[in-house]
Amino acid sequence: MAEKTTDEVAAIFAAAGDSVTVINGNKESDETDADWKDELQRNVDHLETIKAYKKEDGTTSIWGSENFTAIDAAVTSGKSKIAAL
Numbered sequence: 001m002a003e004k005t006t007d008e009v010a011a012i013f014a015a016a017g018d019s020v021t022v023i024n025g026n027k028e029s030d031e032t033d034a035d036w037k038d039e040l041q042r043n044v045d046h047l048e049t050i051k052a053y054k055k056e057d058g059t060t061s062i063w064g065s066e067n068f069t070a071i072d073a074a075v076t077s078g079k080s081k082i083a084a085l
Helices: 004-025 033-051 070-082
Strands: none
Touching: 004 033, 004 070, 033 070
């Protein structure tokens, strides 16, 4: 697999915002607690996975100067919401 381009890395980071939005949102009125918990877990897992992305060498992160503050906060919040369900 080839190294990710700058544009690909930027797209991955931008897509993480969708998971942040879901986690920071609220359960839909027609959604069960189990479904909401699953949705939260999928999005927390997604954020943790992308943060761990490495270059082809397997050790160097693909990330440069990206600000992960919102992502880290969403992971923490998502885990708290999951534990409360």
